[in-house]
Amino acid sequence: RRVSVVVRADGQINPSIRKSEEKVADFVKASELPKPKAVFCRCWRAEKFPYCDGAHLKHNKETGDNVGPLVIDTAAA
Numbered sequence: 322r323r324v325s326v327v328v329r330a331d332g333q334i335n336p337s338i339r340k341s342e343e344k345v346a347d348f349v350k351a352s353e354l355p356k357p358k359a360v361f362c363r364c365w366r367a368e369k370f371p372y373c374d375g376a377h378l379k380h381n382k383e384t385g386d387n388v389g390p391l392v393i394d395t396a397a398a
C-alpha cells in the first residue's frame with residue numbers, strides 16, 4: 322500500500338492553531354477528563370484543538386495521510 326505524506330516546505334506541522342504563541346502546550350487535569358473517553362487531536366487541524374473533532378478524516382482523504390487521535394479510556398478512572 323502506498324501512502325503519501327504532505328510535508329510543508331517550511332517544515333511546520335501546525336498549519337493554523339494559535340500561531341501567535343511561541344509553543345502550543347495544553348494541560349488537562351486527569352480528574353477533569355470527559356468520560357467514558359477523552360479524544361485528543363494529533364493532526365493539528367481540529368477546530369476544538371486539543372480535542373479531536375474528526376478533522377483528521379478530511380485531512381487523510383485529501384492527502385493520503387493516516388493520522389488519528391489519541392483516545393484515553395477514562396471509563397474506569
Ligand code: FES
Pocket residue numbers: 361362363364365366367372373374375376377378388389390391
Ligand atoms: Fe485531529 Fe482528529 S481532528 S486527530
